[in-house]
Amino acid sequence: MGTPGDRDRVMDLRESPPDFFTRDLDEALLHGDIDFAVHSAKDMPDPVADGLDWFWLPDAEDSRDVLVLPLGRRMEDIPSAPRVGISSARRAIWCSRRFSDARILSIRGTIEERLAQLDGGSFDLIVMAGAALQRLGLTSRIGAWIDANELSTPAGQGSLAVCFRRGDPVLTRLRTLFIKAVCFVGAGAGDAGVCTVQGVEALRMCDVCIHDALIDQALLEELPPHAERDDAGKRGGRDSLSQEAITETILRHVRRGQRVVRLKGGDPGLFGRLAEETAALESLDLPFHVLPGVSSLNAATTGTGLLLTRRGVSDGFAVRTARAAGGGIADVSAASETRLSHVFFMAKGVAGEIAEQLVRDGWSADTPVAVVFAVGSDDETLVEATLETLPTRLVVREYLPDAPALLICGVAATRCFRGDIGALRGRRVLLTMSDALLPVARKHVRDFGGRPVARPMIRLSLSRDNLGWTHRLNAFDWLVLTSPSAVDALLDALRETHTDLRKLPRLFVTGPGTAARLARYGIVADLCPAPGVSLADAAVQTMTPGARVLRLRSDRAGSELNLRLDDHGLFVEDVILYRNTPIRYGACPRFDCVVFASGSTVEAFLEQWGVAHLESRTVAAFPGTACDALARAGVAVDVVATQMSVETCVEDLARYFVQQDLRRRA
Numbered sequence: 001m002g003t004p005g006d007r008d009r010v011m012d013l014r015e016s017p018p019d020f021f022t023r024d025l026d027e028a029l030l031h032g033d034i035d036f037a038v039h040s041a042k043d044m045p046d047p048v049a050d051g052l053d054w055f056w057l058p059d060a061e062d063s064r065d066v067l068v069l070p071l072g073r074r075m076e077d078i079p080s081a082p083r084v085g086i087s088s089a090r091r092a093i094w095c096s097r098r099f100s101d102a103r104i105l106s107i108r109g110t111i112e113e114r115l116a117q118l119d120g121g122s123f124d125l126i127v128m129a130g131a132a133l134q135r136l137g138l139t140s141r142i143g144a145w146i147d148a149n150e151l152s153t154p155a156g157q158g159s160l161a162v163c164f165r166r167g168d169p170v171l172t173r174l175r176t177l178f179i180k181a182v183c184f185v186g187a188g189a190g191d192a193g194v195c196t197v198q199g200v201e202a203l204r205m206c207d208v209c210i211h212d213a214l215i216d217q218a219l220l221e222e223l224p225p226h227a228e229r230d231d232a233g234k235r236g237g238r239d240s241l242s243q244e245a246i247t248e249t250i251l252r253h254v255r256r257g258q259r260v261v262r263l264k265g266g267d268p269g270l271f272g273r274l275a276e277e278t279a280a281l282e283s284l285d286l287p288f289h290v291l292p293g294v295s296s297l298n299a300a301t302t303g304t305g306l307l308l309t310r311r312g313v314s315d316g317f318a319v320r321t322a323r324a325a326g327g328g329i330a331d332v333s334a335a336s337e338t339r340l341s342h343v344f345f346m347a348k349g350v351a352g353e354i355a356e357q358l359v360r361d362g363w364s365a366d367t368p369v370a371v372v373f374a375v376g377s378d379d380e381t382l383v384e385a386t387l388e389t390l391p392t393r394l395v396v397r398e399y400l401p402d403a404p405a406l407l408i409c410g411v412a413a414t415r416c417f418r419g420d421i422g423a424l425r426g427r428r429v430l431l432t433m434s435d436a437l438l439p440v441a442r443k444h445v446r447d448f449g450g451r452p453v454a455r456p457m458i459r460l461s462l463s464r465d466n467l468g469w470t471h472r473l474n475a476f477d478w479l480v481l482t483s484p485s486a487v488d489a490l491l492d493a494l495r496e497t498h499t500d501l502r503k504l505p506r507l508f509v510t511g512p513g514t515a516a517r518l519a520r521y522g523i524v525a526d527l528c529p530a531p532g533v534s535l536a537d538a539a540v541q542t543m544t545p546g547a548r549v550l551r552l553r554s555d556r557a558g559s560e561l562n563l564r565l566d567d568h569g570l571f572v573e574d575v576i577l578y579r580n581t582p583i584r585y586g587a588c589p590r591f592d593c594v595v596f597a598s599g600s601t602v603e604a605f606l607e608q609w610g611v612a613h614l615e616s617r618t619v620a621a622f623p624g625t626a627c628d629a630l631a632r633a634g635v636a637v638d639v640v641a642t643q644m645s646v647e648t649c650v651e652d653l654a655r656y657f658v659q660q661d662l663r664r665r666a
Helices: 023-030 089-098 111-119 130-135 169-175 197-204 217-222 243-255 274-283 296-301 351-360 390-396 435-447 484-496 512-520 535-542 560-567 599-609 625-632 646-665
Strands: 036-040 052-056 065-068 083-086 103-106 125-129 142-145 160-165 182-186 208-211 228-231 260-264 288-291 342-344 368-373 381-386 405-409 428-431 451-454 458-462 478-481 506-509 548-554 571-582 593-596 618-621
Touching (some): 023 052, 023 160, 083 089, 083 111, 130 142, 160 169, 182 274, 197 217, 208 217, 351 390, 351 405, 428 435, 435 458, 435 484, 435 646, 458 484, 458 599, 484 548, 484 571, 512 646, 548 560, 571 599, 593 646, 618 625
Parallel strands (some): 083 103, 182 288, 208 228, 208 260, 428 593, 478 548
Antiparallel strands (some): 036 160, 368 405, 458 571
């Protein structure tokens, strides 16, 4: 489809309207003539037209600009006062600095038309996005890449964006595979040390941090080097950014597929405007999760000894803001207190009696209430009712009999966060892998809008029976590592024996997850099988017969790989590097789907809880030993990971549920 930018070849793009290259497609979308449009992301107006929504696709091209010369010319052939074709103000400024005597000329047309103008003699060189030439297979026309530090590029250059009608159920559902859940983190009051471990972990993994002013700046030192920092702080009612602008900033970054942390002072749920920001995400079906923080209430009372509850002295307290909306003084009259919600701690077993007492004392029977069991744990359960119906609700089902409970009565109980957003739709995903893989697994489950339930079924420990192989590394041509846990154990063994990393032979790993684990130690794998190629097949295709191979494995790993390598004429020394010890728990946790990364985790799960706990659950597993162990137990695997990595397995699980939903809709 054409756009105003295609038809109008006269207007200088530096003066064109924001929707110059999208207007006709926007109108076609709004009229229902098309279902979605694909744009160069940098051409998208901000904001988009009312009634439209959007997201960026992953796997962007190189975002840098390039210099393009006429056919047959080289960089040294550029004349001293070149005629330079450009289409943006930033490129014009850069060209004026780079070529002091240049004639800066506007250029228009498609990529092919611009190249034709260049080759026809209208220009001595032109500046354009390298991604445009890459997509058209014209990389041979690139004379030189321009360093991004010299010439910054607009957000979205090199990326593709999908635009669709807001609320379209199919496109909204598909978008869940290309975005990551926003993480709201309570920074705590004052010192960075009171931020939770999970909060710090989220900061270390984010792409964008939108933070308040009243936080310890030391927390920002936890951000990775590439992360963007946006100060959204407010002081004394004076906004550095309006609440609407902050919310739009969050929405913009999450639609771009970036991992966003919204870092709020204290606890985000206490006078922190959390509701406004989460409501905007919920309205667009964009997932999020919240990590509570230590509020100033805790710091000012528990931290100083001004205890709000003392046995025999004070059994409760009321908390409110002195500010009304707009900055005025709130109503603090005695009558206003009756409108406050009430929270009862330690309500387990007596919540029904409390509800009945409140009704006798004059509270309306229709007053909304909520009981939260096992607050903050992965077993957290919310029961919503009214004062009248709560006793019956609690009798009908016994909720987590050993868990503590909070009872909330009043307007605060009228609305909770939606739990059905994201590709995983709030499903509880049981993660059974070892501790080494859990942080990445949790992150990806949350990215796709799921609830991680971490129960590592095995504990890994370095086998110290024989570490003599560490002193003979120069005797091997290859070292084979078949899991991220093997990488950690290898580095532990080298540290314990004071072995120089430079003595390592070439490293052969089982998949991208293991390669990524090596990269965390600054080590690059020499060989990683392509997707769909088994470790044994890749080894046979790569290793020369007669090569000496050191295989480091767990005590539960099989010998099939060794046999294949032996058959190929390789000399394999098989070493047990670490041992798997099952971890025992009490009752099986509640979950909707489960991820198995190895046969040992499957066996430990089945030994402890049995096959019955996998019935009616969605099972995802790594190919190989995990699938084999499930097959022996007669358990069908719904999702077999396309690669041997936790990230891929969780992504495949998310895609499975999205495909199911879209097929039902079709």
